[in-house]
Amino acid sequence: MNKAIEFKNIKKAYGSQVILENFDFSVEKGDFVTIIGSSGSGKTTVLKMANGLVKADAGDIFINGENIRDKDMIELRRNIGYAIQGSVLFPHMTVEQNISYVPNLLNKKDKKRTREALGKWMEIVGLEEELKERYPAELSGGQQQRVGIARALAASPDILLMDEPFGAVDEITRGQLQNELQRIYAQTHITILFVTHDISEALKLGTKVLVMDQGKIQQYDVPEQILRSPATEFVKQLVERKCRTCIRV
Ligand SMILES: Nc1ncnc2c1ncn2[C@@H]1O[C@H](COP(=O)(O)OP(=O)(O)O)[C@@H](O)[C@H]1O
Ligand SMILES: [Mg+2]
Incomplete structure (x- = not known):
């Protein structure tokens, strides 16, 4: 079993608006798949179905070979990190408390282990240690995004879902975050499903790229083939x- 995520014959509608129909798609373990498509093409819906935040109307979704229909949602999400655009941090908690939130739940009273996890993930995402006492409102957009990624990774998930995580930061920070994410991917061999509306980002980061339009798969292939x-x-x-943008830059 080498599929981390598998969608089989999925149908999803919101009211009378059909978003996905006969949708078949899978992600191999250890792949970094980027999803690119126009706004409203169903990218976020696909991501949210993978961790059970949105339920399919028909069809089956398998995570690591298990049908999520039979899974406890808390159990499922423990294994799946989720990072989205903008600040989704707990505003009343410091950086340290935000990143330690899940390790605290898992390690219970083992404070040392949680502290080690905090240090490790702050370093991996490129956050200086002295930032740990700050609150989200006291951080730049890029720093908040790094904390969000560290928090998602601190639970040691097998799968990381990312929904336009770098959409709200400036160009330079975006480039840095992309490079850091590539490094994290190379180090951890986690499976990543990453939504973007930026084709350059999709081609740079993805080991495979899924192109969607109006709920239909246009192409699913390695960047070179796309x-x-x-x-x-x-x-x-x-x-x-x-x-055209390449020529301009
Ligand atoms: N909870 C919802 N209720 C009704 N319509 C929704 C809901 N969520 C998304 N939609 C609609 O479904 C379509 C796909 O949305 P989404 O998956 O968010 O697209 P994308 O992430 O590709 O922009 C859009 O037309 C959107 O307006
Ligand atoms: Mg979206």
């Missing part, structure tokens, strides 16, 4: 848009 042989007009346009 660039070299776009499967549909939609993908072609996306890639050409990227190349």
Whole structure:
């Protein structure tokens, strides 16, 4: 069993609006899959179905080979980190308390172990130690995003879901966060499913890229293939848009 995430024949509608139909998609263990598509194409819905925040109307979703229908949701989410755009930190907690939240739950009274986990994850995401006493409101956008990633990783999940996590930060910080995430991925061999609306980001980070439009898979392939042989007009346009920005930069 080498699939971390598998969607089988998924249907999802909100009221009369069908978002996904006959949706089949899977992520191999250890892959870093980026999902790119126009706004409203169902990217967030796909991500939220993987950790049970949104329920499919029909079809099956398997996480590490287990149908999530039969799983306890708390149990499921313990294994799946979730990081989203903007500050999702607990505002009344310091950086230390935010990152230690899950390790505290897991380690109970072993304070040393929790402290070690805190130090390790702050270092990995590139946060200076003296920031640990600060509250989220006292951090820059990039720092908040790093705390969010450290908090998601501190639970040692097998799978990390990220929904446009770098959408709200400036270009330079975004580049740094992308590089850090690549390093974390190389170090941990975690499975990552990462939503973005930026084709350059999708191609830079993904070992595979899923291109979606209006709930339909346009192409699911390695970045080189997406660039070299776009499967549909939609993908072609996306890639050409990227190349125009390449020329400008
Ligand atoms: N809770 C909801 N209730 C009704 N419609 C929703 C809900 N969540 C998302 N939608 C609609 O479903 C479509 C897909 O949304 P979403 O998955 O968030 O797209 P994306 O993340 O690709 O922008 C959009 O048209 C959105 O307005
Ligand atoms: Mg979205």
